[in-house]
Amino acid sequence: MTHPALRVDAVGDRLRLLHVHAHPDDESSKGAATTAKYVDEGVDVLVATCTGGERGSILNPAMDRPDILANMADIRRAEMGRAREILGIQQVWLGFVDSGLPEGDPLPPLPEGSFATIPLDEAIAPLVKVIRTFRPHVMTTYDENGGYPHPDHIKCHQISVAALDAAADPQRYPELGEPWQVLKLYYQFTFHRDRIAALDQAMKDRGLESPYAERLASWEPDAAHQARLTTRVPCADYFSVRDQALLAHATQVDPEGSWFAVPLETHQEAWPTEDFELVRSEVDAPLPEDDLFNGIAVPAGADLASTVQA
């Protein structure tokens, strides 16, 4: 697709967006259509992936084979490579080892040396370096509960917030580059009740079986949580790109599973945005908003520049 103009900041640099994710596949299941939209608008998008996903289970029956399980780290790296191409992003690995999702009662201890066990000061260093090198205007991560209670997701939240502060502080990690102040920080807000209820209703309206009926029955409305939604980015045109990126993570995504139970068109009509919570901002921008870069200055007289030069 062509662009009328690349999106740039006040000094004419391309806008930059950094997503921090726990595992390979999280970049495709959370905010991926937003990513594809911004890439299409000429924004530089970098995904920092905390772990290699080595302890992920195989969630696609067609891929549940011993040879695949024996090579999970390599296979997930290759899957990430395909998703990276589909989304048009840059991506870096922060180099931590997947903690796995502990199961059982009582829960087993976290594996020694896994991401969730690394002390915070040590765990934020690679991300501080990424922030100071890439210099994002906007950064996203998960909320304090991790979006869902996987220890790597909660740790991802913790290192993101701490690294954002440390990256801006010239006293901290001086060996990791020049300080950089991220202008806006968002939490991914993908799985909230209003959206799921809208998709559920749209399926029923069309006479289709909703995959969410059972879940919604035991999910009480929570006005306080819903009020955290500040930002809805329209990106329905990019849902198909998100679906392709998800399918690239073949061990993690079942093409016959609930992800794809809602037809694309139904999803586009019922909830055409991806959603975020703005939690930090260095700029003035009224809420609610529909653009993660809302309030970030564009060059003065940007519209006139081309005319003057011509």
Ligand SMILES: [Zn+2]
């Ligand atoms: Zn994950």
